[in-house]
Amino acid sequence: QQPVQSPQAVILREGEDAVINCSSSKALYSVHWYRQKHGEAPVFLMILLKGGEQKGHEKISASFNEKKQQSSLYLTASQLSYSGTYFCGTLDNTGNQFYFGTGTSLTVIP
Amino acid sequence: NAGVTQTPKFQVLKTGQSMTLQCAQDMNHNSMYWYRQDPGMGLRLIYYSASEGTTDKGEVPNGYNVSRLNKREFSLRLESAAPSQTSVYFCASSQQGSPGSSYEQYFGPGTRLTVT
Numbered sequence: 118q119q120p121v122q123s124p125q126a127v128i129l130r131e132g133e134d135a136v137i138n139c140s141s142s143k144a145l146y147s148v149h150w151y152r153q154k155h156g157e158a159p160v161f162l163m164i165l166l167k168g169g170e171q172k173g174h175e176k177i178s179a180s181f182n183e184k185k186q187q188s189s190l191y192l193t194a195s196q197l198s199y200s201g202t203y204f205c206g207t208l209d210n211t212g213n214q215f216y217f218g219t220g221t222s223l224t225v226i227p
Numbered sequence: 228n229a230g231v232t233q234t235p236k237f238q239v240l241k242t243g244q245s246m247t248l249q250c251a252q253d254m255n256h257n258s259m260y261w262y263r264q265d266p267g268m269g270l271r272l273i274y275y276s277a278s279e280g281t282t283d284k285g286e287v288p289n290g291y292n293v294s295r296l297n298k299r300e301f302s303l304r305l306e307s308a309a310p311s312q313t314s315v316y317f318c319a320s321s322q323q324g325s326p327g328s329s330y331e332q333y334f335g336p337g338t339r340l341t342v343t
Contacts, residue, residue, distance in 0.1 A: 149332075157336070158336050164330075218269055
């Protein structure tokens with residue numbers, strides 16, 4: 118029931134791009150993305166609702182493919198401030214089950 | 228505007244002791260949530276309150292109780308702490324709805340709890 122995120126960890130140099138994937142075994146209504154810096158609280162990035170929309174937030178965007186039950190987070194031209202752990206959260210079509218994934222650790226180095 | 232506040236920030240308990248974690252929000256949100264975060268496990272929902280006067284179990288409710296004291300405050304109680312409850316506890320709030328609704332969640336700074 119918990120969505121699976123890949124990769125588990127990634128190291129980038131400043132300016133490089135990354136993709137983080139989130140897959141579920143259930144039909145989904147929504148996907149949420151959060152970023153958590155070490156020792157801090159998670160911070161909201163974006164929500165994608167059923168309908169296959171794509172959203173953007175500065176240089177971070179995401180897509181939601183409801184047929185494949187998966188979402189991808191795209192980070193372009195990464196900055197040092199992008200470092201942290203990224204979590205997806207998925208709500209199934211019944212609207213009753215919401216789970217966070219185990220996270221993807223992203224480290225951006227100079 | 229403090230957002231979501233939690234007390235205490237750190238706590239050490241002995242097995243069998245009880246304690247209450249406090250959470251308050253000043254954003255006039257209807258919904259509040261309690262999560263625990265363990266290494267490699269992500270965030271797991273313990274309990275939530277979709278509106279004042281209602282509470283519902285989440286994924287890992289055993290060993291915990293909650294009280295929605297009023298619209299602002301949502302407390303989490305450990306009646307008899309166990310080492311397995313060593314974790315970081317986050318409170319969150321959102322405008323309305325159950326977890327995963329169309330509204331973003333705002334998280335508090337967390338409480339780091341160790342049970343020995």
